[in-house]
Amino acid sequence: MISSYVVSLSNKSSLFLNGSRRLHLLNKNAYINGQWVSAGSKAVFPVINPADDKVITEVPDMEAADAKTAVDAASSAFKTWKNTTAKERSNILRKWFDVCAKNTDYLAQIITAESGKPLAESKGEIAYGNSFLEWFADTARHINGEVVPSPWPNKMIMLTRQPLGVVSVITPWNFPFAMITRKVGALMAAGCTCVIKPAEDTPLTALAAAQLAEEAGVPKGVINVVTSSRKNAPAIGKVLCEDPNVGCISFTGSTHVGKILYGMASKGIKRVSLELGGNAPFIVFPSADIEHAAEHAMLAKFRNNGQACVGANRFLIHKDVFEAFVQAFKKRIAKGCVLGPGTKEGVTCGPLINTEQSKKVAGLVEDAISKGAKALIGGKPALDIGSKFYESTILTDVKPEMKIYAEEIFGPVAVCHMFETEQEVVTIANSTRSGLGSYVFTKDLGQAFRMSRQLDFGMVAINDGILSAAEPAFGGIKESGIGREGSKHGVEEYTDIKYTLFSALDK
Numbered sequence: 001m002i003s004s005y006v007v008s009l010s011n012k013s014s015l016f017l018n019g020s021r022r023l024h025l026l027n028k029n030a031y032i033n034g035q036w037v038s039a040g041s042k043a044v045f046p047v048i049n050p051a052d053d054k055v056i057t058e059v060p061d062m063e064a065a066d067a068k069t070a071v072d073a074a075s076s077a078f079k080t081w082k083n084t085t086a087k088e089r090s091n092i093l094r095k096w097f098d099v100c101a102k103n104t105d106y107l108a109q110i111i112t113a114e115s116g117k118p119l120a121e122s123k124g125e126i127a128y129g130n131s132f133l134e135w136f137a138d139t140a141r142h143i144n145g146e147v148v149p150s151p152w153p154n155k156m157i158m159l160t161r162q163p164l165g166v167v168s169v170i171t172p173w174n175f176p177f178a179m180i181t182r183k184v185g186a187l188m189a190a191g192c193t194c195v196i197k198p199a200e201d202t203p204l205t206a207l208a209a210a211q212l213a214e215e216a217g218v219p220k221g222v223i224n225v226v227t228s229s230r231k232n233a234p235a236i237g238k239v240l241c242e243d244p245n246v247g248c249i250s251f252t253g254s255t256h257v258g259k260i261l262y263g264m265a266s267k268g269i270k271r272v273s274l275e276l277g278g279n280a281p282f283i284v285f286p287s288a289d290i291e292h293a294a295e296h297a298m299l300a301k302f303r304n305n306g307q308a309c310v311g312a313n314r315f316l317i318h319k320d321v322f323e324a325f326v327q328a329f330k331k332r333i334a335k336g337c338v339l340g341p342g343t344k345e346g347v348t349c350g351p352l353i354n355t356e357q358s359k360k361v362a363g364l365v366e367d368a369i370s371k372g373a374k375a376l377i378g379g380k381p382a383l384d385i386g387s388k389f390y391e392s393t394i395l396t397d398v399k400p401e402m403k404i405y406a407e408e409i410f411g412p413v414a415v416c417h418m419f420e421t422e423q424e425v426v427t428i429a430n431s432t433r434s435g436l437g438s439y440v441f442t443k444d445l446g447q448a449f450r451m452s453r454q455l456d457f458g459m460v461a462i463n464d465g466i467l468s469a470a471e472p473a474f475g476g477i478k479e480s481g482i483g484r485e486g487s488k489h490g491v492e493e494y495t496d497i498k499y500t501l502f503s504a505l506d507k
């Protein structure tokens with residue numbers, strides 16, 4: 001397999017894919033305390049390109065002891081980083097932003113190689129992810145305290161924001177750059193340091209981001225990256241949650257793993273920031289502009305090939321506009337969803353990330369069709385393109401007894417249900433333990449406000465299929481998580497309020 005690659009001997013290597021494409025910013029070592037290092041055990045694991053199942057390179061398969069070394073490095077760096085001025089931290093974050101912007105093409109190639117998403121989407125992710133570095137470079141200088149009117153004449157009350165310390169950052173594969181910048185930009189602005197454990201499917205983007213951070217002048221130990229296979233993730237996770245030097249665990253990923261980490265964090269009463277699974281409803285009312293709704297359905301469902309926690313998971317369409325909506329949606333899918341490797345010009349939908357995910361999506365659709373669901377378009381794996389490609393699909397006639405009815409699909413399958421009344425659709429939308437994103441299409445102003453109030457989700461988009469940006473507060477309620485990312489609140493996640501009382505002012 002590796003014979004079709006030429007990997008240079010230096011750590012910061014370039015890589016030739018099939019003798020043609022060259023990957024800059026490719027690192028084969030992890031990054032601890034400003035050093036590019038192998039695992040203590042010297043073990044490695046392969047990073048696979050999901051478009052062709054080939055090995056891109058191998059990276060260290062680290063263990064608990066390596067994670068401990070990284071936490072110690074971050075803890076030591078915290079002693080000086082927390083004392084830098086807000087302006088210094090802001091300047092460094094701004095430089096990191098500039099360096100990432102300059103390297104957009106190279107970063108995009110790495111994201112596409114290991115995650116499969118089309119190059120245009122990878123570039124979009126860098127613009128989006130980088131906007132957090134820019135935002136937090138600004139926010140760093142506005143982490144203000146308060147002087148509160150005191151109830152006593154001779155005392156003064158001062159509240160200041162203190163950085164929490166070392167943050168363990170555990171990230172998923174679907175936005176391998178943005179999920180790091182959204183957390184690390186905020187925590188660095190607050191004066192914290194971190195250990196990043198990227199997903200096993202996409203460690204190369206994290207290492208490339210760390211390389212660019214180093215180039216931007218981020219001091220050693222402020223950012224550390226520990227890579228590991230899935231097999232070693234629980235042991236590393238235990239250190240990252242339980243080490244006494246860790247002050248906070250910031251995780252984006254599945255609700256299942258989030259609960260495990262939350263449990264471990266509770267032992268040390270650690271702060272947590274959890275962004276977990278969603279089950280987003282996409283509601284279309286009769287007053288909606290149907291063409292606009294169908295256009296935004298494409299964004300809400302097929303961005304990253306359906307592999308997004310805020311991706312629309314349940315299309316709830318009023319019966320009066322059901323047929324018009326599904327036909328408009330189908331037309332757009334037929335024209336706009338072009339499957340293929342992310343490096344190919346014109347491709348809009350890459351492969352699913354791994355075999356497990358491909359099997360899950362195929363299994364959910366098979367189960368639904370065997371029980372009477374209908375595929376209006378798509379409905380099967382696209383094995384002629386590769387082992388992990390799945391056709392962009394619309395399913396109708398889905399019933400509660402089908403697995404796909406309640407599960408988060410995380411793939412390119414749009415399940416369309418019909419509803420009759422506003423009350424009915426609110427009940428259906430809220431009948432889940434998840435509460436991350438939701439989407440509503442209506443031109444009725446009162447209805448728009450009612451939906452904003454009544455939908456039990458952390459985020460409600462009215463007449464839009466995309467809601468993420470650096471400025472708003474991103475996050476969920478119920479089992480979709482705790483805490484907010486982006487906005488001014490994203491920085492507060494990494495601070496504690498310290499109360500200092502100045503007394504005896506009259507003495």
Ligand code: ADP
Pocket residue numbers: 170171172173197198199200230233234235236237238252253254255257258260
């Ligand atoms: P997904 O289903 O999208 O892969 P996961 O929640 O399984 O999401 O994984 C998200 C991140 O959590 C990845 O970096 C993965 O390696 C990590 N992870 C999985 N299990 C554990 C664990 N027990 N402890 C720490 N990290 C874990």
